[in-house]
Every structure is written in structure tokens, then in C-alpha cells.
Amino acid sequence: MSNIIVELKHVGKRYGDTQVLKDINIEIEQGKFYTLLGPSGSGKTTILRAIAGFLDVSEGEVLFDGKKINDVPANQRKVNTVFQDYALFPHLNVFDNVAFGLRLHRMSKETIQTKVTDALKMVRLQGYADREISELSGGQQQRVAIARAIVLEPQVLLLDEPLSALDAKLRKDMQYELRELQERLGITFLFVTHDQEEALALSDEIFVMNDGQVQQSGTPVDIYDEPVNHFVADFIGESNIIPGHMIKDFLVEFNGKQFECADAGMRPNEPVEVVLRPEDLDITAADAGKVNVEVDTQLFRGDYYEIVAYDQLQNEWLIHSTNPAKDGETVGLTFDPEDIHVMRLNESEEEFDARLETYEGD
């Protein structure tokens, strides 16, 4: 039996002449933590709204448990949403906020009491039932919003940037709590964020969005190590993206030199982009490394120095180093062949996967 709970098939959304979602194909399995990650306006919230039933899609199918739900009203879908601003009722106390949906379903007093108590325990707010919403911190309000959503036992919980209003410290604490809660409840979370660190830390699987399209989907490690295009490489983590040419399989040219690499499957002499992560570069003496660069500036980041340098072709290189360098000094950079990730220009995710499969095991 398929484990897929939510599926979008060729989903598009238009507002007038503007296409805000283009051919979205997404499969969401039961019990996992998924993230829609992308910059503002990339279409993340629109996807959530399409799944929740708050908007009609212009093209394609939305399926829940294998059944098309395009025409099922929002209140009959087995999903719940936690909104960015929490949307709590300010005139109701914590208990009544959480009980609201249960009362709409006309449950008995005893059942409501038990379910609300359990939900508040789940989000560690036992003892807060009688508090007014205005007497809660941002993080506590956040938890009430989650309790209100999970009390209805949805199979899928949609979370639209639920941590964005919190300060950095609380946000980090809540990230741990959310992940732990998802594991404890065993339900599917579909989480929206524009914060790549948050997405990498929390998710089983990430959909990277840009311009109404899914650019890449995969585990955090896949997406970080094997970005399929310039947008993903640039958006996820920090990268050096250097223009070059693929000479032949496992040999790439950039910065006027040839380097062994782990990539294959491109045309001989095909123009490519080479991705090297700042933490994969080591500094050595000038002429002793693979590329010479001149140090321009550096910033102390606590556990490393972030160094900006330029090569002879004026490509910018970002280097993370435990040791400082001197401004204006020429140094050598070393890196391993497997740290070089070669990207084809404008390759789609499908083409990338097909190419990877052909060469897997080589």
C-alpha cells in the first residue's frame, strides 16, 4: 500500500495573467517532516493554501490519500493549518482557544476536557488553561496555536512560517520542540520557511521553491551536497560558484586549470558551473595549492574566519578557515576532487536525476 498521503499533480495557479504556481508535482508521505523552502513570493503559501482548500487551483489535481480533493471544502479536509500570526482568539483563554474546533464538532464536555488537557500537555502548556492570550509570551502563543491545530488530530499539519515572529534564541528552542513534537505525534508536517538553516535542521525532505516552481526536492544532505542548479546552490548554504568547462567525464576545467572531479555525463567541453563550499577549502602557501587567490577581507565569525579572496580571473572565493589570513596576501587553496560539484547550466531536476543514475556506482 502506498504511504503517500498528499499529492499534487501538475498543479498550477494563475491570478489574472500571472502564473504564481507552475506545474507543481509533489508527493508527501505519512509521518514525515517536509519543508517548502524558498524566497518571498516563490509560491510556498500558495501551495499550503491549495492543500488546505483555501484556494482553487487553476490546473492539476490535489489528492489526499489517493482521492482527488479539488472540490472538497476546507473544513472537510483532514489537514489543519498553523498560521504565521497564530490567528488565536484574543478574547478567549487558552483552554477555549484549543477547545474551539472540538466544540464546532459538538463533542461532549468530558471528551473536550480530556482532549484539550492532552493537547496542552503535548506542547508543554499544562497549567496554562485559564490564562488569557495577552498574558502569554510569543513562544507560548505559538504553542497554543499548535495545540489548537493538533487537538483535532489531523493527518497532516500545515505550518506557515510559524516561527518567524520569535526572537533568535526562542526560535531555535521551538525548532527542537517542533521536530520532537512531529516525531511524538507521528503525523505529517508540511512546514513553510524562507530560512535555509531552519529547513536543513528540521526536515526529512525539502522542496526548494523559486518563481512558482519546485527547483529541487530531496533530503537536506542531498540538496546541500548536490544542488541541481545555480539557484539552489546559491540559496542553500554558502557557495563559491565558478564558471568552467567539463573536459570529459571526471575532469573539469576552471580558473585556467584542469581538475579531477566526481561528476560525469556531460558533453565534452560543455560549459558548466562548479560549486565549492567555503568549508571544503583549505588555505596553504601561495603556489602550493590548486588555485592561488588574493585575500581581500575577512570577518571573525566566532568558530571560524570568513575570508573573501579573488583569483586571477577575478572570481570571488569565500573561505571558512580556523586561522586568520592577512589582507592583500596571496595564498593557495586546496580541495578534494569529491568537494568539486559540477552543475550543468539550466539542467532540470529530472535530467539531473537521470544523469546521476547513469553514473551511480562508477
Ligand SMILES: Nc1ncnc2c1ncn2[C@@H]1O[C@H](COP(=O)(O)OP(=O)(O)OP(=O)(O)O)[C@@H](O)[C@H]1O
Ligand atoms: N490573491 C492574490 N492575488 C494576486 N497575486 C497573489 C495573490 N496571492 C498571492 N499572490 C502572488 O503569488 C505569488 C506567490 O505568493 P506566496 O504567498 O505563495 O509566496 P510565498 O513564497 O509564500 O511568499 P512569503 O514568504 O512572502 O509568504 C506572489 O508573487 C504573490 O504576490
